[in-house]
Amino acid sequence: MTKAYDQTGAGATSAERGRSSRAKLLSAAVELIPEVGWNAVTTRLVASRAQVRPGLVHYHFDSLPALLRAAAATVLDDVLSGPLAALTAAPDPAEGVVAALREMDEYQGDDPASVLVTEAYLAATRDPELHAVMARIVVETRDAIAAWLRRHGTAQPEAAAELVCAFFDGVVLHRALGPVPPAEAYLEPLRRMLAAPTTEGDPR
Template sequence: MTKANDQISETPSVTSAERGRTSRAKLLAAAVELIPEVGWNAVTTRLVAARAEVRPGLVHYHFDSLEALLRAAVDSAMADVLEGPLSAMTGMDDPVEAMRAALAAMDAYQGDDPASVLFAEAYLAATRDPELNATMSRILGDTRASIEAWLTRHGTPQPEAVAELLCAFLDGIVLHRALVPVPGPDAYVEPLRRLLAASGSEEGTR
């Protein structure tokens, strides 16, 4: 009887924990959807709760504030979006082909799609929100450090500066796609080849 009673008493706590994780995930997903749809400043607790199909009070149960929820949503979304191009890039040995693969992995982001607009909204919001700024700086810093380490292994001169240029280049491609036609990956092969030349190759062209 004691064992059976113990099992029964444990069940509600496990169910409650699972329910909490599900509600939190729904809130994050709802925030990710709403930021590009209505704009950062127009997202409200009630909008997020309605989209997530949960009670409004659960927003402040799982997060310290609406702003904390939005920051967490950006943290999750940015990490997911950057993982694809970064894995495509660092998983290849030839730096130029790796950049071509990274550009191909970014084909889904045309500047006006939800993920691209979320990035743009978050960049702007980060200029006014120090905590969001710190979150995004950490993510972008980690991405840049991974690219720098990969460039270093391949002997690219000035890997830190080149990593910064590549990050700005990839960001710029997505931003420009929303406004003007942008060439396909093949158009950048030769410029990238010169930028990413290993130190031995660079000396050989002098």
């Protein structure tokens, strides 16, 4: 019988140890960005939090900014994937947006994930590579929403998808400043905004 080893233990291969170190560095960066701010994260700070040698930062990533970009992409993907899945599983557009908003209850604007994304948005204004990474994720999400709205017959689905994305951003930002209505309060306004066009003569 083959003995099982923890992949980070003595029996781990160099590739497994490398994957573990890389994951620890990403996790450390994800924790540190909202704690100290994007520009205050240093190689030594990340290495210390990850409990690895500082040189491993540049072994696994081209640079500290590359690590921070990877951390931002990881969190942004995670933040958007749950709401998108909830939205596209709903029976109609308005219900879908409300379901996505419920999925976003954990993001109150001042939580670590929300702060990290805000920090990354600001950093992207000065970092073209980060801008490209974040733009790709946001555009892919917006396109997926537009395609789903199109299947449900929503008029001008691309513009409607942009409004839905801006709505999500705005609600999370406003949560950090004060109370906002519960998700269900938006249902009827969303029904009017996202309804399929009526045909001529339809009493609706």
